[in-house]
Amino acid sequence: MRVGDRGSYSTWFEMCSGVPQGSVLGPILFLLYVNDLPDWIKCSMRMFADDTKIWNVIKSDSDCSALQMDIDVLVQWSHKWLLHFNSDKCKVMSLGHSVHHDYFMTDHSGSHIMSRTSEEKDLGIFITDNLKPSVQCTKAAARARSILGMVRRNFKRLDCEDFLIIYKTYIRPHLEYAIQAWSPFLQKDIQCLESVQGAATRLISGFKKLSYEERLCAAGLTTLEVRRQRGDLIECYKLL
Numbered sequence: 001m002r003v004g005d006r007g008s009y010s011t012w013f014e015m016c017s018g019v020p021q022g023s024v025l026g027p028i029l030f031l032l033y034v035n036d037l038p039d040w041i042k043c044s045m046r047m048f049a050d051d052t053k054i055w056n057v058i059k060s061d062s063d064c065s066a067l068q069m070d071i072d073v074l075v076q077w078s079h080k081w082l083l084h085f086n087s088d089k090c091k092v093m094s095l096g097h098s099v100h101h102d103y104f105m106t107d108h109s110g111s112h113i114m115s116r117t118s119e120e121k122d123l124g125i126f127i128t129d130n131l132k133p134s135v136q137c138t139k140a141a142a143r144a145r146s147i148l149g150m151v152r153r154n155f156k157r158l159d160c161e162d163f164l165i166i167y168k169t170y171i172r173p174h175l176e177y178a179i180q181a182w183s184p185f186l187q188k189d190i191q192c193l194e195s196v197q198g199a200a201t202r203l204i205s206g207f208k209k210l211s212y213e214e215r216l217c218a219a220g221l222t223t224l225e226v227r228r229q230r231g232d233l234i235e236c237y238k239l240l
Helices: 026-034 061-080 134-154 160-176 187-201 212-219 224-239
Strands: 044-048 051-055 104-107 110-113 119-122 125-128
Touching: 051 061, 061 104, 125 134, 134 160, 134 187, 160 187, 160 212, 160 224, 187 212, 187 224
Parallel strands: none
Antiparallel strands: 044 051, 104 110, 119 125
């Protein structure tokens, strides 16, 4: 590889590992590069590009030891293929068990205890150790409200047609991103999302004095809860 800038080039440098980022073949080459990783371990694993998660059902110390052995094997794999894990980003989350055990990871600076977390962002979704979607609902509502505030500042008047274009393009997607993975079931979380749509529909000219249900009917919208139920029914129909 070499670096080019306005007709000038650096000397060639030979790369012994890695794939070029931003290229067409880069993702395919990387998947081929890491494709054998699940064959090295005994616990369960899920991979998405360079995001890797392993887990095991923990009922005794032997289960903890099995998980630690797999962590050690992953480190061996990373040394062999020169694709080292970022130990600062490697964390442990326990779901529904009380067997406390420290897990270790070895890097160039030695072996150290992996930090524990009760909340982690995974592919844009906030996962907590109680598996409740409250944090994700709060974060999604906050992002949508920030966009809503920007719209409120820049548009003094919105008719229904213009509002629907802006709402469906820039606001509602934040409330429904990967919703199949975190669909709220607690009433407070359902209302947290619904309140954003309620505030948004008040932006439509002449709609402020109408009730939430009347605003939805006039704009041709449904509640977000109904949209989620409808989406689930459509998927069930496809499966059947």
